[in-house]
Amino acid sequence: MHTEPRWITTPLTEELLRGALDLERTGRGVLPHRLPARARAQCADGQLALAESQPSGVRLAFRTRATAVELDTLPTKRVYVGAPPRPDGVYDLLVDGLPSGRARVAGGNTLTIDLATGAAEHRPGPPGTLRFTDLPDRVKDVEIWLPHNETTELLALRTDAPVEPVPDRGRAVWLHHGSSISHGSDAASPTTTWPALAARLAGVELINLGLSGSALLDPFTARAIRDTPADLISLKIGINLVNTDLMRLRAFTPAVHGFLDTIREGHPTTPLLVVSPLLCPLHEDTPGPSAPDLGGLGTGHLRFVALGDPAERAAGKLTLGVIRDELARIVAQRSADDPHLHHLDGRDLYGEQDFAELPLPDGLHPDAAAHRRIGERFAELAFSLDGFAPGSVPKATAPRP
Template identity: 70%
Template sequence: MNPWITTPITAGLVRGAAELERTEHGLRPHRLPARARAQTPDPQLAMVEAQPSGVRVSFRTSATAVELDAVATRRVYAGIPARPPGVYDLLVDGRLAGQATVPGGNTLTIDLAAGSTSLDAGPAGTVSFTGLPGTPKDVEIWLPHNEGVELVALRTDAPVSPVTGGDRPVWLHHGSSISHGSDAASPSTTWPALAAARGGVELINLGLGGSALLDPFTARVLRETPADLISVKLGINLVNADVMRLRAFVPAVHGFLDTVREGHPTTPLLVVSAIHCPIHEDTPGPLTFDLAALRDGGQVKFVTTGDPAERAAGKLTLRVIREELAGIVTQRAASDPHLHYLNGLDLYGEQDSTDLPLPDRLHPDAATHRLIADRFAKLVFTGDGPFARGGARR
């Protein structure tokens, strides 16, 4: 007798995604809806929004064994050592109970020198978790934060039923690759995921690697997404992409916040500036790979190509952005008492960059994700923090 029960994967079983796209294999979670995706031709954004950071398959069951079939899409950069495959975290009643990776899948090869990409298709694979307690429990499978996923099939040895976030407030967060989870150990240990667990909130993670660029369509997604708590972390991508000058930056921030406020007029809204990043504190972008480090030691590191003197012409640095964001929030808070500011240096500052340096000069490692999460949770979710009372349920 076959003990497995196959349960169709539907939106009721998937949390943290904006929508699910039907593909030839199954369902692809997206963190931006189709309308937003249609408003930019940027392949970087298309890749990262389909990497399901913070997205999980959630259900209640008495099953002792769980299997999930999925097709991975992993990116590989020509000439750069491949990173390990993405991790699937199994949480049982909120506690990590297992980890696995999916074999097979697609490989997206990006040639930075030629400016080209190629896709090699591969088969679906399976993650399997066994030995679970046979009592009723909440199960979450956190999908990899750093590779694309198509969900194919869910199997268990007992029936499942959907679960929701219950009475937990919904925290909607937007940020850069650091919020997305770059170099975190696993999807449930990115700093937003850890902070959400400490704060007892339901996370929707709109951390978009390389893409926290004050895009109007992102502001509209924040506006239209039901949430009890909202945060936007701004700075590093605006510098390393070198997309605007100070003249455009200030009104763009105001416009971004205006749009969010159209849908959430009194929701606690936290503006967070960038953590300490030595290469961009006083030097503008654009950013590029350190080809010497790659050539000589096979190491992925970044360098900035800007000139500090260009600040006089309005080029942005992290120090400039922090000062401007603090001023913008102070100005707006006079008529918006639910708007708050958090200096990113309080999450990871200059001394931290000495004690726990950014391995590639840009992204924190797993230990630093935990440090940032601990500090964020303490400053924001406890005491007099802006999210301490959890917001009002919608």
């Protein structure tokens, strides 16, 4: 005879969450943020607010004998005017580090976005519940990775056995910052974004500050990185600066130096890897901005086009080629006095041969197969660099404020 589990409700606290820099208390529960409140207060951009509240890399982590787990959440779904409905966000379950289940939550709030005008409308909706059952009846480490592309308010955690935080495994903490590609773009699930894949292959704890559309050398992001304990830090810089047409070369160079200087205030000797842009033919030699081509939106085939003119490079407009050359020069200059600073050409992660085999479906973002390749390449190339390999660095202590 089937009987319902006797549920134990466990408060959702910072001790049970990995990968979030802030936990906002709401009227119903808690909302994980990937930027601290002070950083969020310094920028009113809606794109940034949406990106940092989408919990890429954020996961619940606990130790338990429970064989059944329930999680109540209130997701916020994105709806694009004129486009087919997006699939519900994915929750990935890991048991002792191994993939052990996948779930979705229907319902939730909706954020309707008009790509033609930029207008957005928020409508409240009902929460939902995901359930994982038939888990191994033994003490085990459980992780529930939240949807990387769906803002997720956590309301209640229930299990049929007590829960405690996962003890420190002694793993190195890797903090990565980048654009929508690092955020997860078109990855299949939260554990298959390229940073999550690379972290699992290297055996490191991930803090993912990939911020869709918002890797823009913002000072508040540099301060957030400065103030976050980490053993390894990587920065993938470039594509957002081109596709927003945010700055010229004259501003870019000192902005990169300033970003690195701020991080070094809190992490003076932490291994720091600067990664230049992946190959993206759209902007290799053509400046931004880029814009969506809405012609195929109704069938779900969004593509992007470059609006800049290659001749504008002479006036200092940025392209991916210009940025790669300048990042290599900056790192070479700084590394003379900073032996813990490293450089990786993004085309070693995804280059011309990869594009021929796994083209970017919308012109900007890799698909699920390309995410896997990039993650495997990063684990192989970056985490084997002399001075950046996880086993070669001491565990971090809290950096100076």
